[in-house]
Amino acid sequence: MVYKIRTGISWRDLPERYGPWKTVYTRFRRYALDGVFTQALQQIQVHADAAGDIDWLVQIDSTIVRAHQHAAGTGRKGGRHRQDEPDDHVLGRSRGGLTTHLACDGKGRPLAILVTPGQRHDSVCARPLLERIRVPRTGTGQPRCRPDQVIADKAYSSRGFRAYLRQRGIAHVIPEKADQRRHRHKRGRCGGRPPGFDRETYRRRNVIERCFNRLKGFRGIATRYDKTATSYEAAVTLASFLLWARSV
Numbered sequence: 001m002v003y004k005i006r007t008g009i010s011w012r013d014l015p016e017r018y019g020p021w022k023t024v025y026t027r028f029r030r031y032a033l034d035g036v037f038t039q040a041l042q043q044i045q046v047h048a049d050a051a052g053d054i055d056w057l058v059q060i061d062s063t064i065v066r067a068h069q070h071a072a073g074t075g076r077k078g079g080r081h082r083q084d085e086p087d088d089h090v091l092g093r094s095r096g097g098l099t100t101h102l103a104c105d106g107k108g109r110p111l112a113i114l115v116t117p118g119q120r121h122d123s124v125c126a127r128p129l130l131e132r133i134r135v136p137r138t139g140t141g142q143p144r145c146r147p148d149q150v151i152a153d154k155a156y157s158s159r160g161f162r163a164y165l166r167q168r169g170i171a172h173v174i175p176e177k178a179d180q181r182r183h184r185h186k187r188g189r190c191g192g193r194p195p196g197f198d199r200e201t202y203r204r205r206n207v208i209e210r211c212f213n214r215l216k217g218f219r220g221i222a223t224r225y226d227k228t229a230t231s232y233e234a235a236v237t238l239a240s241f242l243l244w245a246r247s248v
Contacts, residue, residue, distance in 0.1 A: 215236065
Protein backbone atom coordinates (compact mmCIF):
# COMPACT_ATOMS: atom_id res chain seq x y z
CA MET A 1 0.00 0.00 0.00
CA VAL A 2 2.84 2.38 0.87
CA TYR A 3 4.62 1.49 -2.38
CA LYS A 4 1.46 2.26 -4.33
CA ILE A 5 0.91 5.76 -2.89
CA ARG A 6 4.64 6.51 -3.02
CA THR A 7 4.92 5.73 -6.74
CA GLY A 8 1.35 6.41 -7.91
CA ILE A 9 1.28 3.26 -10.04
CA SER A 10 -1.86 1.31 -10.87
CA TRP A 11 -2.88 -1.45 -8.48
CA ARG A 12 -2.50 -3.92 -11.35
CA ASP A 13 1.16 -2.93 -11.72
CA LEU A 14 2.20 -3.77 -8.16
CA PRO A 15 5.43 -5.83 -8.15
CA GLU A 16 4.89 -9.56 -7.70
CA ARG A 17 6.84 -9.56 -4.42
CA TYR A 18 3.83 -7.93 -2.74
CA GLY A 19 1.53 -10.78 -3.72
CA PRO A 20 -1.66 -10.68 -5.85
CA TRP A 21 -2.65 -7.07 -6.50
CA LYS A 22 -6.33 -7.85 -5.93
CA THR A 23 -5.54 -9.05 -2.40
CA VAL A 24 -3.62 -5.86 -1.60
CA TYR A 25 -6.34 -3.66 -3.10
CA THR A 26 -9.14 -5.50 -1.28
CA ARG A 27 -7.30 -5.12 2.01
CA PHE A 28 -6.68 -1.42 1.35
CA ARG A 29 -10.36 -0.83 0.63
CA ARG A 30 -11.38 -2.74 3.75
CA TYR A 31 -8.95 -0.72 5.89
CA ALA A 32 -10.20 2.51 4.28
CA LEU A 33 -13.88 1.75 4.91
CA ASP A 34 -13.24 0.52 8.46
CA GLY A 35 -11.17 3.59 9.38
CA VAL A 36 -8.03 1.59 10.18
CA PHE A 37 -5.69 4.27 8.82
CA THR A 38 -7.46 6.97 10.83
CA GLN A 39 -7.15 4.89 14.00
CA ALA A 40 -3.45 4.32 13.37
CA LEU A 41 -2.90 8.06 12.87
CA GLN A 42 -4.76 8.83 16.09
CA GLN A 43 -2.71 6.31 18.05
CA ILE A 44 0.61 7.81 17.03
CA GLN A 45 -0.77 11.25 17.90
CA VAL A 46 -1.84 9.94 21.32
CA HIS A 47 1.72 8.93 22.21
CA ALA A 48 3.13 12.22 20.89
CA ASP A 49 0.61 14.24 22.94
CA ALA A 50 1.34 12.22 26.08
CA ALA A 51 5.04 13.06 25.65
CA GLY A 52 4.21 16.75 25.14
CA ASP A 53 5.49 16.56 21.57
CA ILE A 54 2.50 18.20 19.83
CA ASP A 55 2.71 21.95 19.24
CA TRP A 56 -0.91 23.13 19.46
CA LEU A 57 -0.25 26.25 17.40
CA VAL A 58 -2.43 24.76 14.64
CA GLN A 59 -2.28 25.94 11.04
CA ILE A 60 -4.95 25.33 8.42
CA ASP A 61 -4.81 25.65 4.65
CA SER A 62 -5.84 23.88 1.46
CA THR A 63 -4.22 22.71 -1.75
CA ILE A 64 -5.59 21.76 -5.15
CA VAL A 65 -4.91 18.19 -6.28
CA ARG A 66 -5.33 17.42 -9.94
CA ALA A 67 -7.45 14.38 -10.70
CA HIS A 68 -6.05 11.97 -13.28
CA GLN A 69 -8.38 10.59 -15.95
CA HIS A 70 -8.22 7.24 -14.11
CA ALA A 71 -10.09 8.89 -11.23
CA ALA A 72 -13.10 9.57 -13.47
CA GLY A 73 -15.93 7.25 -14.40
CA THR A 74 -17.37 6.67 -10.92
CA GLY A 75 -20.84 7.84 -11.82
CA ARG A 76 -21.86 4.98 -14.09
CA LYS A 77 -25.53 4.24 -14.33
CA GLY A 78 -26.51 1.57 -11.86
CA GLY A 79 -23.21 1.87 -9.96
CA ARG A 80 -23.40 1.54 -6.22
CA HIS A 81 -21.30 3.17 -3.55
CA ARG A 82 -21.43 3.76 0.19
CA GLN A 83 -24.01 6.12 1.63
CA ASP A 84 -21.30 8.46 2.95
CA GLU A 85 -19.59 8.60 -0.46
CA PRO A 86 -20.67 11.81 -2.28
CA ASP A 87 -22.31 11.47 -5.69
CA ASP A 88 -19.52 13.43 -7.40
CA HIS A 89 -16.80 11.68 -5.36
CA VAL A 90 -15.58 15.23 -4.55
CA LEU A 91 -14.23 15.68 -8.08
CA GLY A 92 -16.18 18.92 -8.36
CA ARG A 93 -16.05 21.45 -11.16
CA SER A 94 -12.70 23.15 -10.57
CA ARG A 95 -9.71 22.82 -12.87
CA GLY A 96 -7.94 20.86 -10.15
CA GLY A 97 -10.68 18.37 -9.44
CA LEU A 98 -10.67 18.38 -5.68
CA THR A 99 -9.24 20.22 -2.70
CA THR A 100 -7.43 18.72 0.26
CA HIS A 101 -7.86 20.76 3.45
CA LEU A 102 -5.29 20.18 6.15
CA ALA A 103 -4.74 21.13 9.78
CA CYS A 104 -1.20 20.58 11.04
CA ASP A 105 0.55 21.21 14.33
CA GLY A 106 3.34 23.74 14.82
CA LYS A 107 5.90 21.14 13.75
CA GLY A 108 4.25 20.53 10.38
CA ARG A 109 2.57 17.19 11.09
CA PRO A 110 -1.03 16.55 9.96
CA LEU A 111 -3.69 16.60 12.67
CA ALA A 112 -6.83 16.48 10.50
CA ILE A 113 -7.70 16.04 6.82
CA LEU A 114 -10.79 17.00 4.84
CA VAL A 115 -11.28 16.30 1.12
CA THR A 116 -13.85 18.42 -0.72
CA PRO A 117 -14.81 19.32 -4.31
CA GLY A 118 -12.48 21.90 -5.80
CA GLN A 119 -15.12 24.66 -6.01
CA ARG A 120 -15.84 24.57 -2.25
CA HIS A 121 -14.57 27.79 -0.61
CA ASP A 122 -11.97 27.49 2.13
CA SER A 123 -13.96 29.48 4.69
CA VAL A 124 -16.87 27.00 4.45
CA CYS A 125 -14.55 24.09 5.24
CA ALA A 126 -12.65 25.67 8.15
CA ARG A 127 -15.10 24.68 10.87
CA PRO A 128 -15.61 21.01 9.85
CA LEU A 129 -11.83 20.71 9.42
CA LEU A 130 -11.11 21.88 12.97
CA GLU A 131 -13.87 19.64 14.31
CA ARG A 132 -11.98 16.66 12.87
CA ILE A 133 -9.07 17.27 15.24
CA ARG A 134 -9.40 14.58 17.88
CA VAL A 135 -6.41 13.29 19.86
CA PRO A 136 -7.47 10.75 22.53
CA ARG A 137 -5.79 10.69 25.95
CA THR A 138 -3.64 7.82 27.15
CA GLY A 139 -5.61 7.61 30.39
CA THR A 140 -8.99 8.98 31.38
CA GLY A 141 -10.38 12.23 30.04
CA GLN A 142 -11.90 13.64 26.90
CA PRO A 143 -9.88 13.68 23.65
CA ARG A 144 -7.97 16.88 22.90
CA CYS A 145 -9.98 18.72 20.25
CA ARG A 146 -9.18 22.39 20.86
CA PRO A 147 -6.01 24.08 19.56
CA ASP A 148 -4.32 26.80 21.59
CA GLN A 149 -4.17 29.04 18.55
CA VAL A 150 -5.05 28.87 14.85
CA ILE A 151 -3.11 30.45 11.98
CA ALA A 152 -4.81 30.83 8.59
CA ASP A 153 -4.55 33.04 5.50
CA LYS A 154 -7.06 35.61 4.20
CA ALA A 155 -9.23 32.95 2.58
CA TYR A 156 -10.45 32.03 6.08
CA SER A 157 -11.18 35.63 7.10
CA SER A 158 -14.89 35.81 7.90
CA ARG A 159 -16.92 37.11 10.81
CA GLY A 160 -18.62 33.76 11.24
CA PHE A 161 -15.36 31.81 11.52
CA ARG A 162 -13.83 34.36 13.90
CA ALA A 163 -16.96 34.18 16.07
CA TYR A 164 -16.74 30.38 16.08
CA LEU A 165 -13.12 30.51 17.27
CA ARG A 166 -13.95 33.03 20.00
CA GLN A 167 -16.85 30.86 21.14
CA ARG A 168 -14.47 27.92 21.58
CA GLY A 169 -11.84 30.07 23.29
CA ILE A 170 -9.29 29.62 20.50
CA ALA A 171 -6.91 32.48 19.76
CA HIS A 172 -6.38 33.14 16.06
CA VAL A 173 -4.06 34.93 13.67
CA ILE A 174 -5.94 35.62 10.42
CA PRO A 175 -5.26 38.70 8.27
CA GLU A 176 -8.28 40.81 7.38
CA LYS A 177 -9.33 41.06 3.73
CA ALA A 178 -9.10 44.49 2.11
CA ASP A 179 -12.84 44.61 1.25
CA GLN A 180 -13.74 43.67 4.82
CA ARG A 181 -11.49 46.46 6.11
CA ARG A 182 -13.13 49.01 3.78
CA HIS A 183 -16.60 47.87 4.79
CA ARG A 184 -15.71 48.21 8.47
CA HIS A 185 -14.32 51.72 7.94
CA LYS A 186 -17.46 52.80 6.06
CA ARG A 187 -19.61 51.80 9.02
CA GLY A 188 -17.60 54.01 11.34
CA ARG A 189 -18.17 53.28 15.01
CA CYS A 190 -20.68 50.61 14.13
CA GLY A 191 -18.00 48.70 12.23
CA GLY A 192 -16.34 47.54 15.42
CA ARG A 193 -12.69 47.12 16.24
CA PRO A 194 -10.21 45.63 13.78
CA PRO A 195 -9.33 41.99 14.55
CA GLY A 196 -6.03 41.46 16.33
CA PHE A 197 -3.15 40.34 14.16
CA ASP A 198 0.30 39.15 15.29
CA ARG A 199 2.74 39.43 12.38
CA GLU A 200 5.49 37.49 14.14
CA THR A 201 3.21 34.51 14.75
CA TYR A 202 1.82 34.69 11.21
CA ARG A 203 5.32 34.19 9.82
CA ARG A 204 5.16 30.60 11.01
CA ARG A 205 2.41 29.85 8.46
CA ASN A 206 5.02 28.49 6.05
CA VAL A 207 5.11 25.34 8.19
CA ILE A 208 1.88 24.05 6.65
CA GLU A 209 3.21 24.74 3.15
CA ARG A 210 6.19 22.50 3.94
CA CYS A 211 3.77 19.88 5.25
CA PHE A 212 1.90 19.92 1.93
CA ASN A 213 5.21 19.57 0.08
CA ARG A 214 6.12 16.47 2.09
CA LEU A 215 2.71 14.93 1.48
CA LYS A 216 2.98 15.63 -2.23
CA GLY A 217 6.29 13.81 -2.26
CA PHE A 218 3.99 10.79 -2.53
CA ARG A 219 3.07 10.67 -6.23
CA GLY A 220 -0.24 8.98 -5.41
CA ILE A 221 -1.14 12.03 -3.26
CA ALA A 222 0.15 14.79 -5.57
CA THR A 223 -2.15 13.44 -8.32
CA ARG A 224 -5.37 11.65 -7.55
CA TYR A 225 -5.69 8.27 -9.25
CA ASP A 226 -8.32 6.80 -6.88
CA LYS A 227 -11.88 6.75 -8.18
CA THR A 228 -13.55 7.23 -4.78
CA ALA A 229 -13.09 9.98 -2.22
CA THR A 230 -12.88 7.33 0.51
CA SER A 231 -9.83 5.69 -1.05
CA TYR A 232 -8.06 8.98 -1.72
CA GLU A 233 -8.65 10.27 1.82
CA ALA A 234 -7.39 6.94 3.19
CA ALA A 235 -4.22 7.32 1.10
CA VAL A 236 -3.65 10.84 2.48
CA THR A 237 -4.21 9.52 6.00
CA LEU A 238 -1.68 6.73 5.44
CA ALA A 239 0.87 9.24 4.12
CA SER A 240 0.20 11.44 7.17
CA PHE A 241 0.84 8.47 9.44
CA LEU A 242 4.22 7.93 7.74
CA LEU A 243 5.15 11.59 8.30
CA TRP A 244 4.37 11.21 12.00
CA ALA A 245 6.32 7.96 12.21
CA ARG A 246 9.43 9.71 10.89
CA SER A 247 9.22 12.49 13.48
CA VAL A 248 8.59 10.58 16.73
